[in-house]
Structures are given as C-alpha cells and as structure tokens.
Amino acid sequence: MKQSDPPALSLDQIKGIIQYPCCPKQTAVVSLDAHGRISVQCANCGKYLLIDNDRMTATVTRPCKGAKARFRSAG
Numbered sequence: 369m370k371q372s373d374p375p376a377l378s379l380d381q382i383k384g385i386i387q388y389p390c391c392p393k394q395t396a397v398v399s400l401d402a403h404g405r406i407s408v409q410c411a412n413c414g415k416y417l418l419i420d421n422d423r424m425t426a427t428v429t430r431p432c433k434g435a436k437a438r439f440r441s442a443g
C-alpha cells in the first residue's frame with residue numbers, strides 16, 4: 369500500500385495563525401471551525417501556552433496538572 373501524506377488544512381480552511389509569545393518563530397495554525405481555548409506546549413522552549421481560538425491570542429500559562437492522568441487522548 370502506498371503511504372499517503374498526512375492530512376493538512378487547506379488555506380481556505382484556515383482562520384489565521386497565532387504567534388507564540390515565548391518564541392515568535394513558533395506559530396499555531398487556527399482552522400476556521402476552531403473555537404474556545406486550548407493549552408499547548410511550545411515545541412521550542414517547552415513553555416505552556418493558552419491559545420484562545422476566538423480571540424486569536426496566545427498567553428504563557430502554567431501546565432494543566434493532572435490532565436494527562438485524568439484524560440486519555442481521543443486519537
């Protein structure tokens with residue numbers, strides 16, 4: 369079986385990008401249907417960020433303690 373490319377958002381499915389406050393070279397791509405807030409870890413410096421998809425902002429936050437133990441990945 370031929371290996372297929374992983375899925376990607378096409379440009380018309382993207383609302384915009386959010387630049388990480390800790391590392392300006394790091395960005396999050398926000399899809400048009402993204403709402404609410406998500407907590408992500410910066411791949412560059414390891415800081416935790418709270419991304420607000422509605423306001424298109426990112427702020428440095430504390431890690432969500434215990435979240436990994438309590439919730440399983442839906443993937």
Ligand SMILES: [Zn+2]
Pocket residue numbers: 388390391394410411412413414415
């Ligand atoms: Zn960073």
